[in-house]
Amino acid sequence: MYTGNELRDMFLKYFKAKGHRILPSASLIPKDDPTLLLTVAGMVPFKPYFQRRVEPPFPRATTAQKCVRTPDLEVVGKTARHHTYFEMLGNFSFGDYFKNEAIPWAWEYITEVLKIPVEKLWVTIYPEDEDAKKIWEKAGVKAERIIGDPENFWAAGPTGPCGPCSEIYVDLGEARGCGKPDCGAGSCDCDRFLEIWNLVFMQYNRDEAGVLTPLPKQNIDTGMGLERIASVMQGVETNFDTDLFRPIIDYVAGLAGLNYKDDPKSDMALKVVADHVRAVSFMLADGIRPNNEGRGYVLRRILRRAVRYAKLLGIEKPFLESVFRIIQRDYAHAYPELQENENFILNHLSLEEKNFQATLEQGTQMLQEKVKELLKKEKTVLTGPDAFYLYETYGFPAELTEEMLAEQGLSVDMPAFQTSAEEHRLRAKEQSQKMRAVVESPELMEKAKHLGATPFVGYDTISSSVRIEGLFVDGKEREDVGEGEEVMVFLSATPFYAESGGQVSDVGVLKTPRAEARVLEVKKGVTGTLYHRLSVTTGVFHVGELVEAEINNLERQATTRHHSATHLLQAALRSVLGEHVQQAGSLVTPERLRFDFTHFSPLTPDGLRAVEALINEAVLKNMPVDATEMSLTEAKSSGATALFGEKYGETVRVVRMGMFSQELCGGTHVKNTGEIGLVKILSEGGIGAGLRRIEAVAGLEALAYLRTLDEQVMEVAQTLKAQPTEVGKRVNGLVAQVKDLEREIGQLQAKLGKNEAEGLLKRVQEIEGIPVISAQVHVSDMEGLRQMADLLRPKLKTGVIVLGAVSEGKVNFVTVVSPTGLSGLHAGQIIKEVAKITGGSGGGRPDMAQAGGKDPGKLGEAIDRVPTILRGFLKK
CATH class of the missing domain: 1.20.58 (Methane Monooxygenase Hydroxylase; Chain G, domain 1)
Known part of the structure; x- marks a missing residue:
């Protein structure tokens, strides 16, 4: 019996022997593919090769690719084969071979390497694919075991590469089947016939309208689920019973x-x-x-x-x-x-x-509220929509809700729950199908593919004489462009850094003796071609002419200072907080830097000072900043820090700042750390679970920030008639003085409130034999209103208190019923009716409640209506 690990290695070694390059799994985050949230198939990393947006660096490859799919999340655990994460074994040809090789190799691997008996195997094909049928027969498959299936047409998404496919099935025996007369490979969803390998003959590209056009070359994309083949080879009923x-x-x-x-x-x-x-x-x-x-x-x-x-x-x-x-x-x-x-x-x-444990607790409380409502209405079944609300909002599975309700003799309307869940699933599916790539014009993409990667000369120069290789306006190629037009330009080489790695692109000008344009931004396409977006200010530009490309050097210098400061910041954070700190994103502009990182608590003031001090010590040491290209293996072994989650090529650029920092980076930097001048941290805070953000300024921007602070301190010093060095001491003295005055005011208000309360006790009236105090009082806020009610309650002992006050143009109310339940009165119900008169609402406990109102002019009317409102409740 082969283990899952052995099966993975066997597959890769088999195809290595067939001339394939073994590649490591790509990330679960698809690179440059906005049509997909996650890598859902083995071919996803190779889509640019199939479409020839990028020329394949090798003709054939084999991988064990990590994949995640979630459309069938709800059935995971209920079936033998559904998973969220799975491994897809695959062999790929990028125009190198096609069906004549892929089919015999697959059959050989299944029957001679894995030695699955031929009599257990079936093959399905696309009905119109006669070539595939003939090749399968030639490989050794009997004609009666080849079945046409109209669903044998495969694609990784709504758009992109696709083609007819052939699937290999294993018959697991009648005991695993449904017993239906028409049960067969590809036509039945029971567990008897298990699809183990799909061979896709990738020869078309599907656009957003569903139109198929032939790909530049015919390709092969195959996929064999490791979990599935392991279940077959280990002789177990489900994937979950394998050693995986x-x-x-x-x-x-x-x-x-x-x-x-x-x-x-x-x-x-x-x-x-x-x-x-x-x-x-x-x-x-x-x-x-x-x-x-x-x-x-x-x-x-x-x-x-x-x-x-x-x-x-x-x-x-x-x-x-x-x-x-x-x-x-x-x-x-x-x-x-x-x-x-x-x-x-x-x-x-x-x-x-x-x-999430805290969320579950909230959900439990919500469920108990639903239970109270059911019992109050003398019902025993929770509605499907209510159960689904608990699931979607609080993460409660229906099974957990059922279990908790069963303990109280209640149940869930499961058919209605399933209906709600299905409606939600369909809405989510419809939403996901609306996701489409930001598709460039075909002309633009074809030109970029033809030109290939644009040489970047901007590490060593700020200007360069280059040739215009392409001009595009609104996606259409032009021979020339003129004043006032916004243009996408391809150049033979460029000093302009393209937006990448958090660093914004360079800006500047493109000019000839007779024309000039402002370069607004530069972006990199999947082919490595740099797209220059510019606005023509004077004259006319022509394809093929030489132009002077010149970056704005002041902005470039400011950006490089901030970028180099970001590297020092990451090294300082790892030194102060620990090696667990990972970069989680960044933004580097001429004005500032922003650095997101992984850490699970706020930095203390001392910690921030320590980080800032380390950075500026590194600046003062004026360490050399060197950039070296090397292999990724060399870079990792040298200890260079990489951006977490980023996938790098075989050759990388390592930026060293003395012995302080060493990172993989393609950005522009200062020559020596001393050029940074000064780094000042502006803020640090949380931006999500386990994520922090630091914003800082460097160089002239740091000086400008400190000057602004200095001006503010001088202004405060003049107001206080104090020296700048004494501002802190004087402000602390004023704060203490304000607190003393606030304390005195509070004491006076309490005394006034006590006097007002004593006056109210003399104005008690009886309603149906119940002592009642209802009055408009003079307090500054709701807290003062509650305090006055607390003063009156022990002295009134039995009765009802309704107090109202105006604060900042709004009305506040407090109601007390003492003791609780007096004559069936409920404080929350009383205050709701009182507040309604002033255009407000509120509620609360039977013994005490508070409310707000919108119309202060009707406060007197509301207080006057209290006796009538109370009589109405007492008659019920």
Whole structure:
């Protein structure tokens, strides 16, 4: 029996022997592909090669690709095969070979390497693909075991590369089937016929209108799910029974004090937890952070679902970290990012688990409110929409809601819940289908592909004589452009840095003796071609002519100071806070820098001062700043810091600042740290769970900021008639004086309130035998109103108090009923009617309530109506 790890290695080695290059799995974050939130198939990283937007650097490749899909999230654990995270084994040809090679290799691998009996195998093809049928027969498949299936046409998304496909099925035996007469490969959803490999003959590109056009070359894209083939080779009923899952499931079962296979209900929960924690671990390892949108929301939802199902199993204590350790142990040899990014993963697992426990508590309270409503209405079934609201808002699965209600003899309308869930799913699916790439014009893309990568000469010069290679207006190519037009320009080379790595692009001018244009921004396309967006201010530019490209050097220098300061900042943070600090985003402009990083608590004032001091010490040392190109392996072994979640090429640029900082970076920098001049941190704060942000200024911008502070201090000093050095002392004295005055005012107000309260006690009236005080009083806020009510309550002992006051143009009310339940009166109901007269509302407990109103002119009328309102309640 082969293990999952052995099966992964066997596949890759087989195709290596067939001339394929083994590549590491790409990130779960698709690169330069806005049509997808996550990597959903093995071919996703190769879409630019299939479309020839980028020329493939090798003709064929093989991978074990990490994938995440969530459309069928609700059925995970209920079926034998559905997962959120899975591994896709694949072999790929980028115009190098096609069906004649792919089909025989697949058949050879299945029958001769894995040795699956031929009599158990079936093949499905696209009905119109006669070529594939002939090749399968030639490979050794009997004609009666080749079935046409109109659904055998595959694509990774709504747009992009696609083509007909052939699928290989394994017959797992009649005992696993449904028993229907028409049960067969590709035509039945039962567990008997299991699809193990899909061979896609990638030969078309589908546009947004659904139109198919032939790709420049015919390609091969295959996908074999590792979990599926492991279940076949290990002879187990479900993917969850393979060695890829059992260690996780058995560990979770141990935490819950259960045995796997004892109870179908707990088995499903065990499968969900195992699947989801595995998915979350790999998503975190690739730098995806939990949040409330995009792929971060997908991660958070999967994680919370794991915690919910663990709760159903009886696991109350934090458990995610210990389960991650099992996953890390079994997978890190193939996916070292599970080890390399351990601190990041563990910190987010801990924080999310802790935060969600608080959310669950809120949901429990909401459920209990729903229960009270049911009992009050003498009903026993919670509606489907209410159950779905609990699920969607508080993360309560229907199973957990059912369990908690059953303890109280209640139930859930599950059919209505499923209806609500399906409506929500359809809305979400419709929304996701609206996601489309920001598609450039075909002419523009074709030109960029033809030109290839634009040489960047801006590390060494601020101006360069270059040739115009292309002019585009509104996506259409032009031979010349003139004054007033906004143009996209391709150049033969450029000194302009393109927006990348958080650094904004350079700006400047393009000019000839007869024409000039402002360069507004520069961006890089997937082919490495740099797109220069510019506005023509005078004259006419022509394709093919030489122009002088000159960057705005003052802005470039300011940007480089801030970029180099960012590197010093990251090194200082790691020195002060620890090596767990990872960059989570940045913005570098001529005016300032912004740096986002992973850390799970605010920096103390002393910590911030220490970071700032380290940075400026590094500046004063005037360390040389060197940039060197080397292999990625060399860079990592040298200890260079990389941007977490970023995928780099084989050759990288390493920027060193003495012995203080060493990072992978393609940006522009100062020559020596002394050129930065000064770095001043402006702010530090949280921007999300486990994420902090620092904003700072460097160089002349730091000087300008300090001058502004100096001017403000001088202005305050003049107002206080004090020396600038004495401002702090004088302000502290004034603050203390203000506090003393506020205390005196408070004492006077309390005395006045006491006197006013004593006056009110002399104005008690009786309504139906109940003592009542209703009056407009003079207090500054709601707190003063409550204090006066507290003064009156013990002295009135039995009765009703209704007080109103005007504060800042609004009305405040307080009502007291003492003792609680006096003659059936309810303070919240009384105050609601009183406040209504002033255009307000409110409520509260039976003994005490408060409310607000909008119309101060009607406060007197409201107080006068109190006796009438009370009589109305007493008659009920």
